[in-house]
Amino acid sequence: MANTKIHRTRSTKYTQAHLNLCSKTSKLTKCPKCEMTYSTFTTYDTLTHRKYHDLHLKGKKWNSNWGKIVWTSAKSNERIVMIRPSNNAEVKATLEIMDIVNEELNAPHDENYFWSDEKKLDGKAFLYIKNDRAVGVVIIEGLQRQNEARGRWMIYDTREIVPNVFPEFVYGISRIWVCKNQRLNGIAFKLLELSRENLIYGRVIDKHLIAWSQPTDDGGKLASRFNSVTHKSGKLLLPCYI
Numbered sequence: 001m002a003n004t005k006i007h008r009t010r011s012t013k014y015t016q017a018h019l020n021l022c023s024k025t026s027k028l029t030k031c032p033k034c035e036m037t038y039s040t041f042t043t044y045d046t047l048t049h050r051k052y053h054d055l056h057l058k059g060k061k062w063n064s065n066w067g068k069i070v071w072t073s074a075k076s077n078e079r080i081v082m083i084r085p086s087n088n089a090e091v092k093a094t095l096e097i098m099d100i101v102n103e104e105l106n107a108p109h110d111e112n113y114f115w116s117d118e119k120k121l122d123g124k125a126f127l128y129i130k131n132d133r134a135v136g137v138v139i140i141e142g143l144q145r146q147n148e149a150r151g152r153w154m155i156y157d158t159r160e161i162v163p164n165v166f167p168e169f170v171y172g173i174s175r176i177w178v179c180k181n182q183r184l185n186g187i188a189f190k191l192l193e194l195s196r197e198n199l200i201y202g203r204v205i206d207k208h209l210i211a212w213s214q215p216t217d218d219g220g221k222l223a224s225r226f227n228s229v230t231h232k233s234g235k236l237l238l239p240c241y242i
């Protein structure tokens with residue numbers, strides 16, 4: 001889900017000076033690659049864009065000690081790690097990635113406690129590391145903490161929710177993201193497979209017990225490959241939750 005970003009954090013003083021002095025140079029530019037809108041006139045904007053741009057396209061540089069390794073590729077320098085909430089450095093690095101993810105998804109920025117706060121744990125974060133950069137992330141949350149019927153079926157073609165049916169799912173994919181340059185390489189699928197093997201020790205979670213939170217277009221395509229079901233009407237249904 002692409003969206004336009006405009007800086008809200010620039011100081012009023014700076015903005016005013018800049019608007020009064022040179023309306024021509026104050027024009028905003030939209031980066032065609034990361035889709036951020038920013039002003040090339042301010043150093044702050046330029047630096048912020050560079051940081052966002054790099055992370056969005058190439059992922060975040062990752063320290064080799066961060067995260068517990070749950071899978072390593074036999075061929076290449078690739079692995080999947082699980083974030084340990086007791087390790088501040090790896091939590092902080094993941095939160096930085098989540099800022100970019102939530103910006104892109106237009107999603108709330110305050111839904112990290114269930115994988116990062118030791119007192120409120122009910123989920124896990126997994127990251128895909130490739131050539132020493134975190135290039136993908138999936139955040140999984142438990143769905144059974146509140147006694148609410150959160151499960152729904154979404155019709156893939158029309159994105160309509162099937163009325164009056166409340167399926168029960170055990171885990172929810174709160175966020176899933178892969179940096180732009182690494183998409184369509186099977187990274188998201190691998191993250192989903194490895195997370196269902198590592199949510200509970202010694203058990204692999206059936207993929208049909210996992211639901212999606214408001215899938216984007218890309219997310220819907222991934223969901224249709226991962227765990228959609230075909231209804232007797234012939235329609236493809238995605239497991240979702242609210």
Ligand SMILES: CC(C)(COP(=O)(O)OP(=O)(O)OC[C@H]1O[C@@H](n2cnc3c(N)ncnc32)[C@H](O)[C@@H]1OP(=O)(O)O)[C@@H](O)C(=O)NCCC(=O)NCCS
Binds near residue numbers: 105222
């Ligand atoms: C959705 C997203 C995580 C997919 O990541 P990815 O690493 O490119 O996905 P994968 O390569 O593992 O794809 C797995 C399968 O889904 C399909 N798929 C995934 N994204 C697709 C897309 N945009 N178009 C067509 N098919 C797609 C792949 O073709 C593949 O199927 P295959 O095994 O038959 O080839 C990535 O596009 C992304 O980060 N998008 C922005 C954030 C977002 O929308 N997140 C989803 C929130 S619900």
Ligand SMILES: [Zn+2]
Binds near residue numbers: 032036049
């Ligand atoms: Zn950019």
